[in-house]
Amino acid sequence: MLVILFAGSLADEPSIHAHMQLHLDTTVRARDAVVRGDFDAARSELKALAEHAPLKRVPPDARKYVGAMQAAAKSGAKAKTLEAVGASVAEVGLQCGGCHAALGRGPVFADAPEPPAGDDVAAHMARHAWASARMWEGLVQPADDRWDGGALQLLEEPWTKARDPDVDPAVAVFAERIHTAGVDALMKSSDTERAGLYGALIATCARCHRAVDDGAAD
Numbered sequence: 333m334l335v336i337l338f339a340g341s342l343a344d345e346p347s348i349h350a351h352m353q354l355h356l357d358t359t360v361r362a363r364d365a366v367v368r369g370d371f372d373a374a375r376s377e378l379k380a381l382a383e384h385a386p387l388k389r390v391p392p393d394a395r396k397y398v399g400a401m402q403a404a405a406k407s408g409a410k411a412k413t414l415e416a417v418g419a420s421v422a423e424v425g426l427q428c429g430g431c432h433a434a435l436g437r438g439p440v441f442a443d444a445p446e447p448p449a450g451d452d453v454a455a456h457m458a459r460h461a462w463a464s465a466r467m468w469e470g471l472v473q474p475a476d477d478r479w480d481g482g483a484l485q486l487l488e489e490p491w492t493k494a495r496d497p498d499v500d501p502a503v504a505v506f507a508e509r510i511h512t513a514g515v516d517a518l519m520k521s522s523d524t525e526r527a528g529l530y531g532a533l534i535a536t537c538a539r540c541h542r543a544v545d546d547g548a549a550d
């Protein structure tokens with residue numbers, strides 16, 4: 333099937349599997365850089381994606397996704413805010429999923445591992461990271477169950493005063509937003525809306541990490 337869709341492409345180009353794996357690795361690094369609040373790293377991953385030579389013999393139906401993916405990566409590489417770079421990462425993911433859906437081909441992510449357990453901040457964060465990874469897979473595959481499974485993890489009691497009386501209110505506001513994003517995510521059924529939400533979500537992770545680093549939580 334692949335040989336038919338990408339006829340001729342395999343002889344003179346790296347295999348599509350390697351190409352796609354590179355896409356995935358680059359975009360996952362970009363996503364995680366946004367989450368950490370590492371603006372420069374996120375932009376440089378997107379720059380690499382924008383400059384990466386596309387496969388040459390993409391079927392005509394799928395070319396627009398390549399163009400849109402590269403445009404999103406290019407704009408993210410020049411973005412001036414974490415929100416804008418987050419939106420670009422999400423837009424890239426939307427185009428990955430768009431092409432996979434249009435061609436009826438693409439990744440089928442392996443069964444998701446169990447979300448990490450535990451009551452401390454590190455475990456809470458590991459669940460946030462798990463959620464953001466599953467929602468990303470939901471966009472890229474694309475797959476509703478991945479998206480919803482990730483979103484559901486965001487619904488747990490947020491890290492606010494109710495959970496921890498010592499929490500800094502300047503930080504708790506971001507925790508509330510993550511929780512609300514989980515609720516909203518479950519109501520979004522179109523991939524375009526999901527991507528919009530996802531960009532804002534990872535930027536919110538970043539805002540809190542920056543606030544914590546700047547000492548708001550001391």
Ligand code: HEC
Nearest residue numbers: 334349352355356359390394397398428431435437438439
């Ligand atoms: C031009 C269309 C197109 C775009 C854009 C695209 N893909 Fe793919 N992708 C495919 C096709 C077709 C396959 C299936 C290859 C196969 O079945 O052998 C695939 C397969 C994959 C796979 C599975 C690879 C494997 O080893 O089987 C991954 C992972 C993947 N894509 C990730 C991505 C990510 C991440 C992006 C966006 C950054 C992306 N793709 C953008 C067409 C596309």
Ligand code: HEC
Nearest residue numbers: 367453454457460461464491503506507510537540541544
């Ligand atoms: C309310 C503030 C807040 C929000 C919102 C937040 N984080 Fe965190 N995050 C923290 C703090 C505080 C730490 C440091 C935890 C530690 O070192 O024990 C952290 C650390 C992390 C770590 C590193 C954990 C480790 O063991 O080093 C990851 C990964 C992470 N967060 C993911 C996320 C993701 C993904 C989101 C968004 C879905 C998110 N966080 C949203 C406050 C937040």
